[in-house]
Amino acid sequence: MSQKILVIEDDRRTADFLTKGLSDAGFVADRADDGRDGLFLATDGSYDAIVLDRMLPGMDGMAVLAALRAAKVQTPVLILSSLGTVDARVEGLTSGADDYLSKPFAFSELLARLKLLMARSVQAAPSVETVLACDDLEMNLLNRRVTRAGKRIELQPREFRLLEYLLRHKDQVVTRTMMLEGVWEYHFDPGTNVVDVHVSRLRRKVDDGFGRPLVHTVRGAGYMLGIGE
Amino acid sequence: MSEAARGRRALGSTTVRLAFALALTQIVTLALGLAIMSGLTQRTLDNEARAAAEVARDDLLADHRTVGEAGMQRALNERLASSDDINFVAYLRGADGRRIAGNLAAWPQGAGTKARWTVAMLTRTDAQRPDPVGYVIQPLPGGEALLTGQVLEAQSQITRAREQSFIYALLAGLGIAAFASWMILRVLERRINQFNQTADDFAAGQLTSRVALSRSGDAFDRLGEAINAMLDRIATLVGELRAVTDSMAHDLRSPVARIRSSLERSLGETHDPAARNALADAIDEADGLQRLLDSALEISRAEAGIGRNQFVAFDLSEMVRDLAEVYGPLAEDEGFAIVVDAPDTMAVVAHRELLFRALSNLIDNALKYAGGGSRITMALADGGTGGIRLSVADDGPGIPPEDREEAMRRFGRLDPARTRSGAGLGMALVGTIATLHGGKMELDQAKPHGLAVNLDLPIGAAE
Numbered sequence: 236m237s238q239k240i241l242v243i244e245d246d247r248r249t250a251d252f253l254t255k256g257l258s259d260a261g262f263v264a265d266r267a268d269d270g271r272d273g274l275f276l277a278t279d280g281s282y283d284a285i286v287l288d289r290m291l292p293g294m295d296g297m298a299v300l301a302a303l304r305a306a307k308v309q310t311p312v313l314i315l316s317s318l319g320t321v322d323a324r325v326e327g328l329t330s331g332a333d334d335y336l337s338k339p340f341a342f343s344e345l346l347a348r349l350k351l352l353m354a355r356s357v358q359a360a361p362s363v364e365t366v367l368a369c370d371d372l373e374m375n376l377l378n379r380r381v382t383r384a385g386k387r388i389e390l391q392p393r394e395f396r397l398l399e400y401l402l403r404h405k406d407q408v409v410t411r412t413m414m415l416e417g418v419w420e421y422h423f424d425p426g427t428n429v430v431d432v433h434v435s436r437l438r439r440k441v442d443d444g445f446g447r448p449l450v451h452t453v454r455g456a457g458y459m460l461g462i463g464e
Numbered sequence: 465m466s467e468a469a470r471g472r473r474a475l476g477s478t479t480v481r482l483a484f485a486l487a488l489t490q491i492v493t494l495a496l497g498l499a500i501m502s503g504l505t506q507r508t509l510d511n512e513a514r515a516a517a518e519v520a521r522d523d524l525l526a527d528h529r530t531v532g533e534a535g536m537q538r539a540l541n542e543r544l545a546s547s548d549d550i551n552f553v554a555y556l557r558g559a560d561g562r563r564i565a566g567n568l569a570a571w572p573q574g575a576g577t578k579a580r581w582t583v584a585m586l587t588r589t590d591a592q593r594p595d596p597v598g599y600v601i602q603p604l605p606g607g608e609a610l611l612t613g614q615v616l617e618a619q620s621q622i623t624r625a626r627e628q629s630f631i632y633a634l635l636a637g638l639g640i641a642a643f644a645s646w647m648i649l650r651v652l653e654r655r656i657n658q659f660n661q662t663a664d665d666f667a668a669g670q671l672t673s674r675v676a677l678s679r680s681g682d683a684f685d686r687l688g689e690a691i692n693a694m695l696d697r698i699a700t701l702v703g704e705l706r707a708v709t710d711s712m713a714h715d716l717r718s719p720v721a722r723i724r725s726s727l728e729r730s731l732g733e734t735h736d737p738a739a740r741n742a743l744a745d746a747i748d749e750a751d752g753l754q755r756l757l758d759s760a761l762e763i764s765r766a767e768a769g770i771g772r773n774q775f776v777a778f779d780l781s782e783m784v785r786d787l788a789e790v791y792g793p794l795a796e797d798e799g800f801a802i803v804v805d806a807p808d809t810m811a812v813v814a815h816r817e818l819l820f821r822a823l824s825n826l827i828d829n830a831l832k833y834a835g836g837g838s839r840i841t842m843a844l845a846d847g848g849t850g851g852i853r854l855s856v857a858d859d860g861p862g863i864p865p866e867d868r869e870e871a872m873r874r875f876g877r878l879d880p881a882r883t884r885s886g887a888g889l890g891m892a893l894v895g896t897i898a899t900l901h902g903g904k905m906e907l908d909q910a911k912p913h914g915l916a917v918n919l920d921l922p923i924g925a926a927e
Binding site: 246248249252256325337338340341342343393415419421422423424425426428429432433436454455456 | 720
């Protein structure tokens with residue numbers, strides 16, 4: 236059975252875009268145009284994730300979230316909002332949201348974050364992995380050795396952390412913001428190509444001289460580690 | 465902060481002047497009072513001496529009339545011999561100019577046979593030096609002349625004592641005046657400091673800060689009420705501005721979101737390389753527009769003091785090293801080395817994400833504008849008394865002092881042709897982030913050349 240996602244968004248075009256994209260990605264997407272309807276649909280707890288706009292007619296997004304959490308509905312919630320400032324984000328996260336994404340957003344980023352949320356809520360205790368792999372690239376987390384096709388690759392600590400992050404999100408698009416957040420724990424959109432340089436250095440070590448490229452650039456979104464199309 | 469300090473200094477000089485004026489008024493009043501009193505005393509003493517001299521004269525004249533010349537001489541000698549009035553002086557001059565009786569060595573020089581109250585230096589027969597003597601002279605029917613008077617010696621002693629007590633009184637008065645001025649100063653300062661504190665807090669973004677009123681209805685209360693009314697008005701305006709910017713963000717960013725969504729959808733549907741390139745560029749531009757809106761929003765929010773409740777404790781040294789790591793490769797590609805000069809740990813309480821953004825803006829700026837340079841130094845040092853100094857310096861061309869103000873302004877750019885990219889909000893955002901932390905940003909000359917941006921922030925966590 237496919238997973239169900241509830242989209243609570245008053246802006247018709249954004250809502251259309253979201254439900255269409257989510258359907259294309261294989262989810263069942265329901266939508267609500269205002270906070271009251273959204274809360275009503277969400278309270279039965281049958282959804283796997285909720286995408287919630289912050290500014291809604293009738294009932295504010297934060298009020299919907301508070302009501303949901305008060306009713307002990309623990310469905311993961313991703314807040315979607317134009318209030319993209321740092322404070323709005325922190326406020327959203329501290330009042331019970333699981334993630335926060337500001338407009339304009341890349342759909343791929345929304346999708347990547349949603350998948351992460353749902354995976355997190357399914358596996359309550361993540362299994363302790365000691366080896367991460369993609370194709371013939373292997374990372375041993377115990378002795379911190381990275382090999383490709385059996386050949387040792389020397390990585391600097393930051394490159395190791397970046398590759399670990401990419402491997403943990405294998406075959407998913409990760410944005411520059413997500414990488415800064417995941418590797419250095421700063422939520423920040425640098426605007427410059429500060430992340431690109433890190434990736435291109437890593438790519439040189441991981442892909443150069445091997446048959447098939449594993450680090451892919453996803454235009455308009457970010458990067459993806461995988462075997463590729 | 466600096467404005468408040470300037471205000472305090474100005475206040476200091478005003479109150480000090482006020483205190484001086486107060487003390488001076490008190491002292492002048494005291495001196496005037498003492499002078500009037502001493503003048504009155506002097507006149508009373510003079511009058512007494514004069515009365516004594518005239519009474520002695522009248523007594524002797526009466527003797528002369530009743531008991532004759534010889535009787536008067538006897539009475540005079542008796543009077544001189546008795547020690548009742550040691551200040552009494554007399555001289556009876558015969559018609560031939562000789563002394564018949566008396567205790568003065570000589571007739572006052574130039575004096576005739578009749579004189580009203582006169583003061584002169586005269587020598588007594590039993591004294592070595594002349595004394596101040598006040599006297600009157602009366603001619604007698606036989607051609608003689610009688611001088612009676614008082615030595616004013618005792619009076620001069622009284623005068624000296626009076627002068628001394630005058631000085632003591634003045635000194636005591638000075639002390640009392642200083643103490644009173646100090647008390648008044650303290651009361652004034654305390655009331656005025658309440659205003660200062662309120663203004664400081666308000667300027668630092670605490671928009672609910674108001675002057676506490678004593679409810680006595682005095683001038684300070686009336687001033688306080690006026691200031692509070694002004695602060696209410698400003699707080700209302702700031703609140704409205706914030707509401708406007710927030711809803712403007714919503715209104716302006718939603719279309720951007722839709723544009724970006726459309727572009728992204730198109731990117732997924734076309735395979736024409738030229739179209740894909742154009743779409744990706746357009747997405748980048750939309751992202752840039754969003755960042756500009758973000759920065760503008762962030763500035764107005766930081767200016768309004770929003771975010772203070774999200775200060776957390778963290779290690780700033782670690783953040784500085786993280787930044788060097790994050791920006792290291794990019795800087796290297798641009799030909800710069802990032803050097804970190806920071807202690808092992810530096811515990812602070814601050815807005816972690818905003819401080820990170822401020823520092824990354826400064827590094828970005830250095831990379832963009834320090835052309836020809838090769839080194840970016842991030843220094844962190846303990847400024848003492850809970851303050852820290854963060855500085856990002858490059859060895860590029862720097863900014864001349866006269867252009868530094870412009871560089872810190874919103875949308876202020878030193879590049880008139882606007883050839884280089886950048887929204888011009890970077891430095892302004894750093895400045896407001898420093899203000900949000902109760903600190904300040906200043907631009908300085910790096911040694912030997914280049915730009916140094918210093919952030920002095922009172923955010924050190926007390927150990």
